[in-house]
Amino acid sequence: MKGRGLHVYAVLYLVFLYAPIILLPVFAFNDGTIIAFPLQGFTFDWFRALATTPALHEATLNSLFIAVTTAVLATCLGLFAARAATRYSFPGKAPIVGFIMLPLVLPEIIVAISLLVIMLQLGLSLSLWTIIAGHTLICVPFSIAILQGSFANMDRSLEEAAVDLGETPLSTFRLVTLPLVMPGIIASLLICFTISLDEFIIAFFLSGNEPTLPVYLWGQLRFPARLPVIMALGTILVLLSVVLLITAEFFRRRGLRRAGLPDSGGFL
């Protein structure tokens, strides 16, 4: 039966998708300096090594700072734009929104070097803030995509009803709009955080003396002796991303349930 065959294919495909990631914990706990089979025993050494590397800690702190700031900035800008796009029509709407969403279809290297070039031309020094600017630029389209869904799902007459019952536009936003859009806001924060945390190319091009975690990782990749430690770091990062993603999904579903809407399957 065709169904059977497809099912087998689907399972194999999932194995293909997850295969590299599964290897991470396998070699992170492996007591051997070469990343190869056969495995040589269990150890926590590599994780312990992570705890004693100051450069790593610095990079982690940088990344966290950038990711949190990016998430907040991108979500705020995304809120404005998503609301404007779903509720109002104004001249030039399609080109303006299209332009804001452009980073989604530009290869990241183009974004990275154009930011680099203009900053060098303007004589701006590269710092964490330049990276935040770049990350926010690429995260805003994601934030808009998520929040547009939230706004579109909300019955427009809910806000009108609140006004009809005596509320001002500001209090309407606070009492009606915000609670209903909150799951989308949280999802946007989490997604933008994750994107920023994992982002490499823009950070690579725009980092001054303060590397982010992926940039630090990149620097370590040419030392074979450091590979197992990288595996350990990778395991932690992957775990973190997965937890964040599951949380975001949980909030998305909760938002749908609260509004009494059916599940259409995913953010995108």
Place this chain on the structure above:
Amino acid sequence: MKDMTSPPAIITLEDVHKYYGDYHALRGITAEIKQGEFFSLLGPSGCGKTTLLRAIAGFEDISGGRILLDGTDMEGVGANRRPTNMVFQSYAIFPHLSVGENVGFGLRKAGMGKAEKTRLVGEALEMVGLGGYGARAAHALSGGQRQRVALARALILKPKVLLLDEPLSALDKKMREQMQSELRRLQRQVGITFILVTHDQEEALIMSDRIAVMFEGEIAQLAPPQDLYRRPASKRVGQFIGMMNFLPATVLSEAGGEVQVEVPGLGRAGLARAQCPGPAAPGAAEIGLRPESLTVLFDGQGAERVAPGTVEEVTYYGDMTYYDIRLDGAPNAVSVSMRNMPGRPVLERGHTANLAWDARAMVLFG
């Protein structure tokens, strides 16, 4: 029907115009809606009735003219400050709040104590038949229940006017009929002015004290249901409300308050001036006649005016039968409705029939 002789106007519309860009949505609406009446805005989709309702509520700015609520010009007054409240077509129940929190939403600014609020919410829920529902989650209600919550939420604020935007269109037939009588009962009990927007003419006829029929941004006729039905001001209104037969006719003369017409298939008749909304100039015109104004005569029955014809089509509804009968000498068939009674036969296609007709039921157009 209530006595409408002397109540004051609660809403005055003076030459209200509304443009959406180039589109002229409201073209000079002038009307008075009286305090305490059940008023309907009736018309096909796109006629501007919802636009007018939203303009009264304050959700649309008007391009010209004035809207006066209880004597005060509403220009510049935001929707949140007008003495009106609205029941939205989708009911707009806040899904993140409970039923009680929904109903009490508008009381937040009144600055009353919690006990007072709870009491009022309880009363409002009782009034709409949802007593005890206060703690329920709002997103788990049925359509009919949501509508009641929307009503309670609006009425608890004791507005001067309650605006209803097609409130029954989302309900199934049985629920709709039930809510129609409920809304009428509620309006009488509360005593405030209701303005209902609907495209369903039957609904408007059932519930309203007066109806404004709108086509293309203008009021075609504003009258109580009986006048609207019996004396439509134009052919279009006659077609829109209920069913009407139209037959070509010739105006022979007009003298001393009586208009003589000749209707092929029926005969000659004299109509009162009140039956002629148009100029009634001599020449070609049209006669409108409701299906129930024609009667099929069975054996042994006679009438003052009789016209012979042949049955073309029979539609049986259970309590009524509609016949399409081609009158001898008339260019088109007329629809005749007859109540089915015990002992009364149902005619078949091809049968001949004699119809009794009454000139007093005719309306002359043109």
Place this chain on the structure above:
Amino acid sequence: MSQSSGLAKALRTDAGKGLILISPTAIFAMLLLAAPLGSIVLLSFWTQNFLTIDRTFTLANYHEALTDPLYRSLMWRSVRISLSVTLVTVLLAFPIAYFVSFHVRPSRKSLWLFLITIPFWTSYLIRVFLWRVILAYDGPVNGTLMSLGIIDEPLPWILYNANAVIITLAHAFAPFAILPIFVSLEKIDRSLLEASRDLGEDKIMTFFRVTLPLAVPGVLAAALIVMIPTIGDYVTPQLIGGSGGTMIANMIHAQIFALNDRPMGATLAVGGMIVIGSIAMTLVLLTRRWTRPR
């Protein structure tokens, strides 16, 4: 009518409010996207000597980019790799999108989509690095194949060349391809398929005559979504491309950082954008022609 000023009235309108609301984000995008893009276009017309930039307008960079066989072959290779990745990814993605759309219970669909997209949210860098580990001379792939007796020596052609790049990118961009195809398959009214069966077609022909044509917009969207970022990818070619697998992004990086020729880097970037843009435009026009009613 009212006495409020014209500007206040304009700002109260739908259009006015909308523009105000979108302005922070729009201005941000202007500053961080329009201005930088403009500046690299500008830069591509200048030249650099060691550390100083000469601002005389010149087309020398473009001339060099178009005539030097190194740049041409690099661009061509990037396009080839990207198209191969797109082909492989879309072909592999279609069956699974079909599976989730047609063979999975509606209540489970979002779970499957979720499972498929999780790997996408982990660090790209780490995933590419893992492929280097997997495809390595002494890595798990070779190890398994050798212990199964399929090969005697480790395969040399699976790492540090274009093939490795293709495999890795196909893995990384799989979810990008699955989702658009899934969306367009979901949109297909199931009663169309039943109508086809009712009119006499068997399951396979129904697929080719009804399902596939209706899924084409999704397939083309998937192709675009995979193709555009992969042409400009830096990390994968750098880590596992070796010398036979470098792509245009690596050259751009080299120009800017190693060779101190920023204008050339800018030129290559602009050239790359034009190439990507043309291919994308062609695909979009293809989609339009396909979905236009005949």
